[in-house]
Amino acid sequence: MHWLAVEEATLSQNIEEPAYMPSIGLAVGAATLVGQFLGDGRAGAAEQAGWQCARLGILFMGSMGVLFALVPRAWLLPFAPAPPHQWRRFVACSCWLSLENDGPQYSNGP
Numbered sequence: 001m002h003w004l005a006v007e008e009a010t011l012s013q014n015i016e017e018p019a020y021m022p023s024i025g026l027a028v029g030a031a032t033l034v035g036q037f038l039g040d041g042r043a044g045a046a047e048q049a050g051w052q053c054a055r056l057g058i059l060f061m062g063s064m065g066v067l068f069a070l071v072p073r074a075w076l077l078p079f080a081p082a083p084p085h086q087w088r089r090f091v092a093c094s095c096w097l098s099l100e101n102d103g104p105q106y107s108n109g110p
Contacts, residue, residue: 015079023060026056033046034049037049
């Protein structure tokens with residue numbers, strides 16, 4: 001059954017990517033701005049740019065968190081093989097096929 005856990009982890013990572021990937025880009029941009037201002041000897045502008053980017057990041061990540069909480073099904077629909085009312089049947093069939101084909105997967109260590 002470990003393949004199911006891998007699929008679940010992959011699915012959750014794919015769903016979370018729209019939230020954290022833009023934040024990584026924002027962090028790189030913030031570091032560039034702060035570095036440029038510090039290189040020009042403008043420490044005040046560097047601090048202001050850093051805080052502005054932090055506020056933008058908090059606003060973006062907070063908005064994504066609210067969207068994840070308010071409309072969770074919307075994030076699953078692109079990955080769903082069937083309409084939402086059939087998801088339970090799909091998961092049950094996936095688990096049954098796993099047990100029928102190769103049984104549960106247990107690790108005996110390295």
